[in-house]
Amino acid sequence: MTIKERFFQLDEQWCTIHLPERPNGFAILIIGDTNHFVNEKTSFWMQHAGRSQLIEELRRYGYTIFYSNLYGRHWGSPKAVRLAKQLIYYVLKSEILNNRIYLLAEGMGALVALRLIDALPNRIRAVAMLSPCLDLQAQVTYEQENKFFYKRMIKEIASAYEVDDENVSTILWSLPTKKECIPVKIWQMSGVTHYPSSLHCRKYEELRKTWNCPIAVIYHLPEKRYGFSQAIHKFFQENNHLS
Numbered sequence: 001m002t003i004k005e006r007f008f009q010l011d012e013q014w015c016t017i018h019l020p021e022r023p024n025g026f027a028i029l030i031i032g033d034t035n036h037f038v039n040e041k042t043s044f045w046m047q048h049a050g051r052s053q054l055i056e057e058l059r060r061y062g063y064t065i066f067y068s069n070l071y072g073r074h075w076g077s078p079k080a081v082r083l084a085k086q087l088i089y090y091v092l093k094s095e096i097l098n099n100r101i102y103l104l105a106e107g108m109g110a111l112v113a114l115r116l117i118d119a120l121p122n123r124i125r126a127v128a129m130l131s132p133c134l135d136l137q138a139q140v141t142y143e144q145e146n147k148f149f150y151k152r153m154i155k156e157i158a159s160a161y162e163v164d165d166e167n168v169s170t171i172l173w174s175l176p177t178k179k180e181c182i183p184v185k186i187w188q189m190s191g192v193t194h195y196p197s198s199l200h201c202r203k204y205e206e207l208r209k210t211w212n213c214p215i216a217v218i219y220h221l222p223e224k225r226y227g228f229s230q231a232i233h234k235f236f237q238e239n240n241h242l243s
Helices: 049-058 078-094 109-119 136-143 148-162 165-170 201-212 229-238
Strands: 006-009 013-018 028-029 064-068 101-106 125-129 184-189 214-221
Touching: 006 049, 006 078, 006 125, 013 078, 028 078, 028 109, 049 064, 064 078, 078 101, 078 109, 078 148, 101 109, 109 125, 125 229, 148 165, 184 201, 201 214
Parallel strands: 028 064, 028 101, 101 125, 125 184, 184 214
Antiparallel strands: 006 013, 013 064
16 A cells, blocks of 8 residues: 655654655645644644645645644744754655755745745745745734734744743844745735735735845635645746756
């Protein structure tokens, strides 16, 4: 029987690799949003119907797909980025793959993606983002309108960054200043979203224009949220030529 998934631990965090039947030689690191989790038997992306279908379809295209629990609600913390880097090197060493991977980041996961672009530009081939959170400072300010969610977010960030609640303001960061022209495409959900496009993808789109490294932003309806496998595959294929 062919093994489809493999579960293992790095730094006591559960990780998963989804193996394709016919590998195309390329890998995708998924970096999930706030509900993302991985344990010893399953993951949020395996249990959620839309996300599971997206994984299966990308697997059929031949991609090796992997991800980690990343300490839960990490909000782009340095230790989550460190573990993501460790996971990338582990997978590249253990599987027969091209040494430049793709990223698929959803929501909060885009914060880690931005830091991986800065830290490992020679290991990242292209990045697909789903309704991303790209500006932590702006998101915290936005959440102040709802006291319950604001207090919870401050506690989550404090825990993830290992600081006291009252010191959270000292570690908040906005969009990157380091210019890295990695290809990026964003699928942004239209209407009311947890991460408004005006705070995140539009600001990042304008920033990339100033770098002469434009990105593509596609707006879509909520019911189409995970029906992008063909479009993501096409976008990744467009960047296969990179050495």
